[in-house]
Amino acid sequence: MVVREIQQFSxxxxxxxxxxxxxxxxxxxxxxxxxxxxTIENSLDKIVxxxxxxxxxxxxxxxxxxxxxxxxxxxxxxxxxxxNRSNKSYFYRAVRQKRCVLTDPYPSILTNSLTVTAAYPIYxxxxxxxxxxxxxxxLVDVLKIAHPSxxxxxFDNFIKFAYSTFxxxxxxxxxxxxxxxxxxxxxxxxxxxxxxxxxxxxSTILLTLALAIFDLVKTIFEEExxxxxxxxxxxxxxxxxxxxxxxxxxxxxxxxxxxxxxxxITDPTHIVSAVYLIGGVSVLLVALAFYVKSVSQKExxxxxxx
Numbered sequence: 001m002v003v004r005e006i007q008q009f010s011x012x013x014x015x016x017x018x019x020x021x022x023x024x025x026x027x028x029x030x031x032x033x034x035x036x037x038x039t040i041e042n043s044l045d046k047i048v049x050x051x052x053x054x055x056x057x058x059x060x061x062x063x064x065x066x067x068x069x070x071x072x073x074x075x076x077x078x079x080x081x082x083x084n085r086s087n088k089s090y091f092y093r094a095v096r097q098k099r100c101v102l103t104d105p106y107p108s109i110l111t112n113s114l115t116v117t118a119a120y121p122i123y124x125x126x127x128x129x130x131x132x133x134x135x136x137x138x139l140v141d142v143l144k145i146a147h148p149s150x151x152x153x154x155f156d157n158f159i160k161f162a163y164s165t166f167x168x169x170x171x172x173x174x175x176x177x178x179x180x181x182x183x184x185x186x187x188x189x190x191x192x193x194x195x196x197x198x199x200x201x202x203s204t205i206l207l208t209l210a211l212a213i214f215d216l217v218k219t220i221f222e223e224e225x226x227x228x229x230x231x232x233x234x235x236x237x238x239x240x241x242x243x244x245x246x247x248x249x250x251x252x253x254x255x256x257x258x259x260x261x262x263x264x265i266t267d268p269t270h271i272v273s274a275v276y277l278i279g280g281v282s283v284l285l286v287a288l289a290f291y292v293k294s295v296s297q298k299e300x301x302x303x304x305x306x
Contacts, residue, residue, distance in 0.1 A: 005114070005139055006105055012146035013102065019145060020118035021100035023047050024133060030100075033125045037067060040122065040131055044071055053141035055110055056080070060132040064091045067131070070110075077110050085134075094119035094132050105139045114139040163224040167217045174213040181206030202258070205251050212247025245288050252281045 009016075024030075028043035037059065044057045048071060056070040056077050064086025070078050085091050093101045100120045108115035115136050122131040137145075185203035259274035 016146040017102035024120035055136040062129045090117040090119035094121045167221045174210045177210035208251040
């Protein structure tokens with residue numbers, strides 16, 4: 001259950017961050033001529049009236065020390081004045097990024113359940129950090145606030161059904177290619193004539209395409225139907241595009257190799273056609289490398305902005 005909630009949070013996190021940061025920015029500017037604690041506390045009181053479910057609201061000074069009591073609706077959550085929170089991720093991320101941030105879920109010392117914290121840095125007119133306003137919200141309440149509407153849920157179910165249908169159709173195509181490639185290889189693979197060597201190359205291409213489509217089906221089904229992580233966390237690269245393009249490039253490279261052998265033996269004057277195909281494969285490799293680099297850079301930028 002916890003794993004599912006964390007996965008759901010990763011999906012709604014941008015929406016949740018936008019909502020909580022909106023509450024902060026609407027009720028208190030992050031740059032004031034001379035920000036004082038009383039003004040900030042009054043702004044937090046306004047937020048309390050707008051949010052039904054939260055664990056605590058509190059303020060840290062520029063060193064990370066809590067300078068207010070926990071503002072909460074539950075008596076057992078009160079306190080916290082003087083606590084050093086400079087080592088908390090929400091404090092140093094808000095200070096480093098100089099904007100409102102939302103943390104990953106972590107175990108709360110107040111409730112012993114998973115909690116996220118929205119942190120909002122406040123500066124004076126000289127851009128010196130004065131305070132960091134914080135709000136702790138349980139992961140369950142965050143999901144309730146940012147959960148998609150019922151209509152969106154119906155649409156998501158339809159999308160899953162559509163992806164399942166397309167995946168089944170592509171799987172049948174992959175099996176058909178595999179069958180034809182294997183049948184061709186068995187029927188011609190034990191003859192040494194040049195024409196039959198060409199058939200072996202064609203069988204290899206069919207099998208490679210079958211593998212590419214099967215890999216595509218596997219990735220689509222895992223990501224879009226089963227809802228597993230849509231990005232490879234080791235590289236940040238979208239697996240579907242990279243795997244499929246990689247398999248296609250391999251198939252084209254095999255085709256180019258086949259043409260080189262064929263024209264070198266039968267008609268060397270047409271070998272330039274194979275060279276053109278090799279050039280096309282090289283262009284695809286460069287394009288794939290550019291895609292990998294650009295998507296990786298975008299993923300790093302997204303991670304730094306969250």
